[in-house]
Amino acid sequence: MKRRKLRVGMVGGGGGGSFFGAPHRRAILMDNSAELTAGALRSDPAEALAAAEELFFERGYGSWSDLIAGEAARGDDDRIDYLTIVTPNDAHAGPAEAAAAVGIGVLCEKPLTITLDEARRLYAVVQDAEVPFVVAHTYTGYPMVMLARRFVRDGLIGEVRKIEAWYPQGWLASRREDEGSKQASWRVDPARAGVSGCGGDIGSHAYEFIRFVAGLRAVRVSARMKSVVPGRALDDDFAAFAELDNGAIATVSASQIDIGAENDNGFRVIGAAGTLQWRHARFARLEHFVADRPVAVYRAGADYGYVPESIRPYLRMPQGHPEGFHEALANLHRTIEWTVRGRRGEEAPRPFEHPGIVDGVAVMAFLEASVASAREGGAWVDVPFGG
């Protein structure tokens, strides 16, 4: 029997100034295994309906609550299989919670919410509903990042001693928010972005590298946050020291005022027996260092024998055909898709352990502890369990 395409819903991402709606749609469509079924793509109901029509969604809704209600009313063989949430941070929890409550899985943009409390409430619902949940830490979708996780797990570098994780950008080095940039406007607004600007938007990715790649979490944090560009309410530069649960140390740094920096995020995980490094600017490579040995450079490609079976299905092409940002994002959609299919008994590759609801909460815990630390001049602040 023919496998059907998955039905995907989307909240947000339909405005002219939207940044991540289009890449999510590409990620959903590119693998010919899912379709755009239901959309509540803008906050204005009329615009939302028009956008859904314009963007070829099968069903348009005027609001996310309509969407959830409408889909919930449909039968299992008709309603959406999961919901993609691409709204600004303050509008994640609402639709996520509502979707989970009616048994619909969620792929949600990061950071999960605007406060830790909100994240915890969402967590409770999601746990209760037992729905699949993926947080869009897109960089964990790069196969070489996944390979790094595999290697650390397999003990390739021994006990982890230190981690550096970073995410530099330069696009907010001037007051873009005054120039009509919608992307800039909500990101510098505490009401919409949450407790942290730079830390929340991209420091969150850097911190998640620590959790995802090394399987560790911060227990204490000492953070410095600064609004470098005058007149901003939120940080546009973020740096934190962290103590991890195995006693290792970590630095998490992120900036939005680093002119010329082009999202070259990455990590360096230093163990007692070796080091692993990955950086976005050379996303198809993973470097492995061992004392007194040549550097081993692993390169991406579905045909490389060293790619483990757990990662191979996430590579579409053999070596030498770079799969970039869209494919990384599409890999997160693969994970929720394969989870959904697997639960139904359909044949599907085993989904990888991509960031889920626990990571979403943990990142919020890390952010709130960082904000508390920064307010006290960098005093060490405990990160609640889950951080």
Add this chain to the structure above:
Amino acid sequence: MKRRKLRVGMVGGGGGGSFFGAPHRRAILMDNSAELTAGALRSDPAEALAAAEELFFERGYGSWSDLIAGEAARGDDDRIDYLTIVTPNDAHAGPAEAAAAVGIGVLCEKPLTITLDEARRLYAVVQDAEVPFVVAHTYTGYPMVMLARRFVRDGLIGEVRKIEAWYPQGWLASRREDEGSKQASWRVDPARAGVSGCGGDIGSHAYEFIRFVAGLRAVRVSARMKSVVPGRALDDDFAAFAELDNGAIATVSASQIDIGAENDNGFRVIGAAGTLQWRHARFARLEHFVADRPVAVYRAGADYGYVPESIRPYLRMPQGHPEGFHEALANLHRTIEWTVRGRRGEEAPRPFEHPGIVDGVAVMAFLEASVASAREGGAWVDVPFGG
């Protein structure tokens, strides 16, 4: 009025061992502007129909001739808008000619055909039918390659003096054709691949860089072709000197036995006033050298002010979000899509000057002259007009 999705047909690309069917489908689907309408995806009719069903094509056909006939019989508001041809080289000309003859545009894999004669016949039909025609020199779809073309045209490096173009691979360094690799099998078979193995498969891309980026063509060629791995009928290593129509010199080199090489194709165009270099391994960068000046490194990103209006629509994302192979291929589909839409009076960006039927013929002329030269030990052989 809502813009409809383009209807795309596909010939070939449906087998389990097919390499390029899937990336073309991703390229077609990812931008949410086209759909898989008609497919004749395998040579066996029953398998072809099953594959079309399996891969969500709206209409399956048992053969390409059925497809052309079936689509031709439909009205303008229903039949496919263009045909993608992803078969081995010997099966390009048939469907391409048939499609053109009934007024359907074509995006065809390279090299265009297996002989120059065949290419010329196809050219005549396409010219006569005045249908859009794109040859899938995928690397010309990378925006930084397009920018290089723009820069040369704008005189940035002065008169071109020398061009180096290259394409190294290592996957045929051992006898993959004996290990059940379908990709290897047809590529080493003269009946299916044509007059040249390595030269045709990837030397063609290198040569096209000369035409596309510099707007020049070979008038004479001195080539060396070798079957390094014993027992092969076709070349697995290719190198040529060429004299270009403006008097400049060029080298075109390609290899399939270069172990460790991962499609790091590229070009270096040397002018009297500067040099431009691009390489696939760093596809998001274009380097510009001028004597006694710092190197200028242009990076890809829709938000960079130096990206000209003719190229901007081909960039989906702002800086720092790498768009790789699939997006480059999708850009060729954009070109034919926008050509089709433009001709119908729909609003669409101006299509870029991607390789078309003339380039397809020219590459075949270059290949046949190269083969003739190599047979005579590298004697200089004229490349017929169009080379």
Add this chain to the structure above:
Amino acid sequence: MKRRKLRVGMVGGGGGGSFFGAPHRRAILMDNSAELTAGALRSDPAEALAAAEELFFERGYGSWSDLIAGEAARGDDDRIDYLTIVTPNDAHAGPAEAAAAVGIGVLCEKPLTITLDEARRLYAVVQDAEVPFVVAHTYTGYPMVMLARRFVRDGLIGEVRKIEAWYPQGWLASRREDEGSKQASWRVDPARAGVSGCGGDIGSHAYEFIRFVAGLRAVRVSARMKSVVPGRALDDDFAAFAELDNGAIATVSASQIDIGAENDNGFRVIGAAGTLQWRHARFARLEHFVADRPVAVYRAGADYGYVPESIRPYLRMPQGHPEGFHEALANLHRTIEWTVRGRRGEEAPRPFEHPGIVDGVAVMAFLEASVASAREGGAWVDVPFGG
């Protein structure tokens, strides 16, 4: 009249396990403008005399005090022109102070001393004696680092907002000090290395980048220092946040347990109008980023027109002839040599503003403040003036 070679003295650097004696001798000799005149190369008097003989010093001494006394007794036309100090940290101040007191200039290894108090005493003597004094922050001898300083001074990147400076190594990831490594032994010993191990040995270089390149200094510091490898008295991993005197923020990080890291120290200086980055692994390049412009990569070479006159004499070769670590070190010797010659009225290029006694004291102030901060869990500690 023929210019004579400068007469150079050396204290330390003659033992079998000595690391920096040999590179200093190469740096002194390579430019054919100076000679090895007087040496007290080891702590044991007999070995010191033997080493001086073995290493072709004109005059051997049994101790640094003998050397200073002996040279002081000679006439101006015979005694050494400056003294190079290559001993472990605890043996810098003695010979440096003695040399200065008798009017002999000094090129001293870093960090200047083992305590700030010691540094201040030395400063007083040097100021009083008005002798030339250079601290061997070798990386400031790389012409592209010098060019970065020039560019910041010239306002190329506007007001500095943030600086990242780093120095990673991996050689102390295991207990080398137990394996008979002399280099390791004294560096992990507080009595010989001073208040900080990793911070003093290499964090000092990173911090000096901030002073040298940006002309800024830390006013407050929050530091984290850790002995990662069990059983060490001093830090082998160091990280600090600093607040600079113009209000900018900085991070200074250094590690000796970062397996695979090969001294790839460097800096990223982020201004309101652009960014400059240099890293040791690509020492012949300086990258300049400006929003919405291609990256400008300046490359080293005496023939490049963009090299200012103040730097050109420090480049020995035209472009494409990499001058590495020895030449960088030799450039510091050039600075003291040209200072000496200039003061005598000999013709010599104008010496560059390489790190001197003030920098030496400032680095010690930074280190002591960092230690104090680290002891209090990263509390912010003021850096005394001079930091």
Add this chain to the structure above:
Amino acid sequence: MKRRKLRVGMVGGGGGGSFFGAPHRRAILMDNSAELTAGALRSDPAEALAAAEELFFERGYGSWSDLIAGEAARGDDDRIDYLTIVTPNDAHAGPAEAAAAVGIGVLCEKPLTITLDEARRLYAVVQDAEVPFVVAHTYTGYPMVMLARRFVRDGLIGEVRKIEAWYPQGWLASRREDEGSKQASWRVDPARAGVSGCGGDIGSHAYEFIRFVAGLRAVRVSARMKSVVPGRALDDDFAAFAELDNGAIATVSASQIDIGAENDNGFRVIGAAGTLQWRHARFARLEHFVADRPVAVYRAGADYGYVPESIRPYLRMPQGHPEGFHEALANLHRTIEWTVRGRRGEEAPRPFEHPGIVDGVAVMAFLEASVASAREGGAWVDVPFGG
């Protein structure tokens, strides 16, 4: 007993416009094991004497013949141990032959002579005199190039199938010879440079990589040489296909009109079991590729365990301290020095197999065959034994 410094002579290299005199002097002096003893540094006798005085040579001579005669007249314990020849190409054979004839070893700049006949005569004398002889293919002095040779010898990449060797420059892209550049003037003059300009000056280095690294030689060559810049008698762009003695193929390319190219010479040696690549721009790295394995990147450093004993003495510093062009050149001086010392029974490391007189002749044979081929439009021409 104390080892004495070696006494080194030099012919040429003393003029204001001289390029290679100074680096050779640095190479001789930097290791504190040799001294500048006898110099005939300019063609005008008075200037030659003045230059020797100015540059601290112990003995000045008015001409190379005076130098040879003068030194020959001295006793073994006084005369120079070897002669460095840094003149333009037409003035190599004279002093080299004379020195050899009186039993003095020679380190000679490349190419060896201006004709193959001249090279053969010199070869006969050198063979007869059994003196040490090194040809200054400086790039073979880089330890990672030496390691490549070792690896190929040890069978790491299996039978060599193909070699690419290259040397691009851009400094003659305009008529520097009209702007008073001495370096340019003699290099474009057949009387001084010999049969080939670009091929002789730098193509020679590229070809020597094939001999040195792979231990192979050209048996046939098909070459293209061009004077791109109008009005030149000699080639400023060179490219050749070669057939090697084991049946492998090779390309040798060199250019002087490649704007922006900074001596990024290198090689890629492709075997049946792997590939080795080195390039000057990343001189401290050697890359080793094996199918289906991570790339192994070997880095330079005296402390790396994988550096064989035959190469270790040529590394002065541990990892992370880049030794560049001067050290590579100094390594060739080490080879002749250690050969001289070894022959005398002094303790010295075993000299490496750096290019000698046979290589010098072989390169000339390759060049003359290339010129003959280029004159006949690239016809295949046999390279005489020795090529």
